[in-house]
Amino acid sequence: xxxxxxxxxxxxxxxxxxxxxxxxxxxxxxxxxxxxxxxxxxxxxxxxxxxxxxxxxxxxxxxxxxxxxxxxxxxxxxxxxxxxxxxxxxxxxxxxxxxxxxxxxxxxxxxxxxxxxxxxxxxxxxxxxxxxxxxxxxxxxxxxxxxxxxxxxxxxxxxxxxxxxxxxxxxxxxxxxxxxxxxxxxxxxxxxxxxxxxxxxxxxxxxxxxxxxxxxxxxxxxxxxxxxxxxxxxxxxxxxxxxxxxxxxxxxxxxxxxxxxxxxxxxxxxxxxxxxxxxxxxxxxxxxxxxxxxx
Amino acid sequence: xxxxxxxxxxxxxxxxxxxxxxxxxxxxxxxxxxxxxxxxxxxxxxxxxxxxxxxxxxxxxxxxxxxxxxxxxxxxxxxxxxxxxxxxxxxxxxxxxxxxxxxxxxxxxxxxxxxxxxxxxxxxxxxxxxxxxxxxxxxxxxxxxxxxxxxxxxxxxxxxxxxxxxxxxxxxxxxxxxxxxxxxxxxxxxxxxxxxxxxxxxxxxxxxxxxxxxxxxxxxxxxxxxxxxxxxxxxxxxxxxxxxxxxxxxxxxxxxxxxxxxxxxxxxxxxxxxxxxxxxxxxxxxxxxxxxxxxxxxxxxxxxxxxxxxxxxxxxxxxxxxxxxxxxxxxxxxxxxxxxxxxxxxxxxxxxxxxxxxxxxxxxxxxxxxxxxxxxxxxxxxxxxxxxxxxxxxxxxxxxxxxxxxxxx
Numbered sequence: 049x050x051x052x053x054x055x056x057x058x059x060x061x062x063x064x065x066x067x068x069x070x071x072x073x074x075x076x077x078x079x080x081x082x083x084x085x086x087x088x089x090x091x092x093x094x095x096x097x098x099x100x101x102x103x104x105x106x107x108x109x110x111x112x113x114x115x116x117x118x119x120x121x122x123x124x125x126x127x128x129x130x131x132x133x134x135x136x137x138x139x140x141x142x143x144x145x146x147x148x149x150x151x152x153x154x155x156x157x158x159x160x161x162x163x164x165x166x167x168x169x170x171x172x173x174x175x176x177x178x179x180x181x182x183x184x185x186x187x188x189x190x191x192x193x194x195x196x197x198x199x200x201x202x203x204x205x206x207x208x209x210x211x212x213x214x215x216x217x218x219x220x221x222x223x224x225x226x227x228x229x230x231x232x233x234x235x236x237x238x239x240x241x242x243x244x245x246x247x248x249x250x251x252x253x254x255x256x257x258x259x260x261x262x263x264x265x266x267x268x269x270x271x272x273x274x275x276x277x278x279x280x281x282x283x284x285x286x287x288x289x290x291x292x293x294x295x296x297x298x299x300x301x302x303x304x305x306x307x308x309x310x311x312x313x314x315x316x317x318x319x320x321x322x323x324x325x326x327x328x329x330x331x332x333x334x335x336x337x338x339x340x341x342x343x
Numbered sequence: 344x345x346x347x348x349x350x351x352x353x354x355x356x357x358x359x360x361x362x363x364x365x366x367x368x369x370x371x372x373x374x375x376x377x378x379x380x381x382x383x384x385x386x387x388x389x390x391x392x393x394x395x396x397x398x399x400x401x402x403x404x405x406x407x408x409x410x411x412x413x414x415x416x417x418x419x420x421x422x423x424x425x426x427x428x429x430x431x432x433x434x435x436x437x438x439x440x441x442x443x444x445x446x447x448x449x450x451x452x453x454x455x456x457x458x459x460x461x462x463x464x465x466x467x468x469x470x471x472x473x474x475x476x477x478x479x480x481x482x483x484x485x486x487x488x489x490x491x492x493x494x495x496x497x498x499x500x501x502x503x504x505x506x507x508x509x510x511x512x513x514x515x516x517x518x519x520x521x522x523x524x525x526x527x528x529x530x531x532x533x534x535x536x537x538x539x540x541x542x543x544x545x546x547x548x549x550x551x552x553x554x555x556x557x558x559x560x561x562x563x564x565x566x567x568x569x570x571x572x573x574x575x576x577x578x579x580x581x582x583x584x585x586x587x588x589x590x591x592x593x594x595x596x597x598x599x600x601x602x603x604x605x606x607x608x609x610x611x612x613x614x615x616x617x618x619x620x621x622x623x624x625x626x627x628x629x630x631x632x633x634x635x636x637x638x639x640x641x642x643x644x645x646x647x648x649x650x651x652x653x654x655x656x657x658x659x660x661x662x663x664x665x666x667x668x669x670x671x672x673x674x675x676x677x678x679x680x681x682x683x684x685x686x687x688x689x690x691x692x693x694x695x696x697x698x699x700x701x702x703x704x705x706x707x708x709x710x711x712x713x714x715x716x717x718x719x720x721x722x723x724x725x726x727x728x729x730x731x732x733x734x735x736x737x738x739x740x741x742x743x744x745x746x747x748x749x750x751x752x
Contacts, residue, residue: 234429237396240416241423243446244497252442256433 050341054135092318098309099123123308132287133313136295140317143291144273145206151269153211153260162251164236165227174185175224181210185215189282195300197284205287212273212281227261228254259274262332267324274321292317345407345420345498345531346372354388354404354555362388364555365402369617375522375528380544381578386535390501393533394423406499412658415449420491423501426508428484430476432463436463436487437472443495461482462494463522471518486633493524500532506541515718518545523716539579551575553678554609571729573722574678576626582658582691585632586679587625588667598625600610601663602643604714610731614721617730622672626720632692634659634699635711643691656693661710663690668725677727 059154089266101118108115127133157166161167162174191200216338239249248261255262277293284290287298296313299306346369354363363385370376376384391397395416400490403410411419422443430439440459444450450458463469466486485505488740492500504520506514522545525532542549543563544657549576550565558578559571561591570576574586587596589600596611602625606614613622648660649744673679692712698711721731 086696232427232429234425235414235429236429237394238423238425239423239428239431239442240396241394242443243417245415245417249445253431253433256429 053113068070087144095256095318096283097108097316098307100308101316102306102308102311115308123306123312127307127312127316130297131299131309133316135288136290136292137316139205139289139322140291140293143209143212146209147216147273148266148269150213151216151220152266153215155224155265156255156258156262157250158217159221159224160228160254163225164233173210174222176222180218185278188215189278191284194281202283205289208280208291211279212269212276215279216269220268222314223268223290224258224261224265227258262329267328267331270324271321274317294329346370346374346405347499347531347533347589348403349389350403350405350722351406352389352392353374353400354385354392354397355400365632366555366557367624368557368560370531370533375525375532375534375545375547377534377536377546377549378552379536379539379549380558383554384552385555386405386537387503388555390423390503390533390535393419393499394421394501395412395419406522412570416683418529420498422497422499422503423486424505426504426718428476428488428505428508430484430487430491432476435473436479437476439496440491444492447495458494459467462490462654465493466490467535468715470535479695482517482647484736485517487522489521491529495529496528498531500530502532502534504536505534507536507538512671514541522543523563526541540581541580549579551578564726568718569729570626570720573624573626573673573727576720576722576729577679580628582629583689584626584628585636585692586669586722587627587663587690588622588669588724589625589674590621592616593622598623600640601625601667604711604716606716606719614730618721618723620672620685620725622667622724623730624669624672624722626722627714628718629658629691630694631715633713634692634694634717635713636699638739639713644709645712646707647699647705647710649704650694650699652696655696657696657698659692659699659710661690661692661696661712672724674727676727677724678688679727689744 055066056063057069058064059072059282064072068161079186094105097115100120100123101115102123103115103118118249137298162170164175192214196207196211199207235253235257236246236249239253240246244252275293277297279289281294281297284294292313296310296317299310299313345400349366349368352363352366353361355360366385366389368376378389380386389398392399393411395411395414399412403412405411406419406421411568416638430436430493431442434442435457437456440462441455444458449454458670460469463472466489467484467487467598469731471479471483476487479487485508487506502521506517518541534541534545546563548560548562549566550560553574559566559575561569566575566579570579570584573586577586587601589598589602589604589613591614592599593611593615596605596608598606600622600633604625638644645661645663648662649662651658669679700707703710719731720729722728723730
């Protein structure tokens with residue numbers, strides 16, 4: 049490049065003025081960016097379109113006005129008043145909230161002890177935790193059903209919550225552990241010299257400092273529990289006890305042609321996630337970056 | 344207020360890493376004791392054992408009349424200032440300082456606030472009370488960390504290299520300030536540093552450690568003037584002590600070798616009695632060497648390497664014509680400190696600025712050195728011990744007392 053004059057540059061082997069090259073790069077960048085966003089958001093958009101007026105794709109493209117004229121909230125009304133949607137929503141909310149809250153509590157202390165305390169077998173415990181993540185959910189689900197049946201936890205929301213926690217914990221402990229390993233040890237030592245017990249030091253100093261990491265873990269737990277299908281399907285048999293994903297799936301058989309109802313339900317199920325992610329997304333980013341650079 | 348007693352304290356990491364080896368020491372109530380030594384000498388480990396942040400492998404540590412081995416840090420009546428300051432980043436300065444008082448006392452919020460205010464005034468951090476630590480400069484953070492320790496009014500202060508993150512000027516300033524505070528509060532203090540200058544200037548007594556072993560304890564002047572072994576001699580004092588290799592000729596009452604000096608007959612025979620090897624190490628500090636431009640009686644010729652202007656004095660580095668390396672004579676198990684290992688045979692002398700013309704540098708022209716034998720130390724290279732009767736008989740009583748401190752419990 050040293051031989052070229054200052055205001056020209058090379059782009060894919062073609063020599064261009066610097067300004068043109070910058071402009072071309074920007075255009076390329078934005079094309080790729082908006083292209084990806086479009087690809088990702090099209091299903092969501094289609095969900096909205098169909099929930100308001102269940103026309104086929106071709107019909108919408110050929111005559112958009114026909115779609116506009118037929119727009120109605122009828123599907124939403126049916127979902128709310130003629131199905132168990134609200135019950136499922138409530139069940140999902142209960143299970144997800146409980147699983148997230150309990151995961152946070154257990155995972156904070158679990159990750160702290162594996163990341164910080166020096167005890168024999170610490171590494172073995174950590175590796176074992178990771179090992180449990182090797183099995184697909186469906187493989188665990190059947191033995192879990194048998195155990196839960198014996199314990200009387202089948203067909204209860206608390207049973208489902210426990211199952212979710214069991215599945216979320218290993219990964220979230222691993223996520224938080226890395227963060228705790230990088231937190232300066234002197235902070236909790238200072239708190240312990242200053243009159244705290246170790247647990248007190250964790251609660252008063254470590255937990256506030258790890259808020260972003262904990263938020264990331266919480267989001268992870270929330271998304272998992274809210275979207276989970278297989279375990280809910282296997283462990284719950286009553287429609288009044290089931291959660292949104294298996295609940296919505298029952299519509300497929302009975303109302304297989306009611307796309308608008310299905311899509312309205314899907315939007316209802318997605319909204320809470322979108323809202324939560326919208327407010328907490330900054331924590332995901334800081335949470336993921338924090339462990340790496342904390343001094 | 345509390346005295347601290349180390350009774351045969353050892354720390355073993357894992358199965359076989361000995362960090363502290365049978366450490367005995369008594370620290371008087373209100374005393375400022377500095378633990379000094381190179382990296383890995385076990386000084387921080389000792390401090391952390393007092394704080395309760397490290398288990399004690401063997402022996403006992405007493406604070407006041409209590410054996411604290413099994414007490415958690417919060418029950419030891421101590422306050423600690425960490426090298427990294429360890430300020431709670433999510434709390435304001437005020438909350439940082441009040442943290443310990445809230446946990447360890449029954450004081451009302453009002454009283455706590457008063458005490459925080461008072462200490463903040465004393466430390467000059469009052470305007471920053473409502474700021475978070477990340478908005479403070481290094482010096483201010485240091486003050487907050489110290490203030491957080493002071494406000495609790497503990498029995499013992501523990502400082503773990505608190506000034507090492509500050510720049511040189513601020514470090515000197517804070518050094519004086521910490522000393523002033525300690526004098527004012529009169530609280531027993533253990534101060535860990537690897538900086539011998541800090542140790543010399545601040546402490547009532549210095550304890551020098553190397554490889555987990557206590558080398559010498561005493562007031563700064565004593566360890567400087569009467570080092571008990573070659574490690575202490577090299578470690579304390581900057582620039583470090585010159586080490587020459589010479590043999591003692593008892594018939595002529597003279598040392599012959601790198602440098603030739605005569606000593607009085609009684610001293611010569613005492614040294615001869617203590618020595619286990621022919622070649623001995625003569626330690627002379629840079630201020631106890633005199634440089635002459637012409638040969639004088641008993642002088643040793645030397646070539647000038649470089650002259651460093653330091654301000655009030657200049658430091659002249661010299662080479663001897665054919666000096667024996669200290670490394671060649673010293674036993675493998677005797678530690679002489681890192682300085683000497685790195686700049687082996689680097690001889691220094693303080694001179695008046697301009698007293699030796701700069702043309703002498705690297706010119707091959709000789710200057711002539713005489714040595715103040717009164718201030719000369721003689722070390723046995725096989726044991727590293729100071730075998731000079733001159734220094735071993737003039738020990739101060741406090742020195743003798745601390746040597747037996749471990750036995751009186």
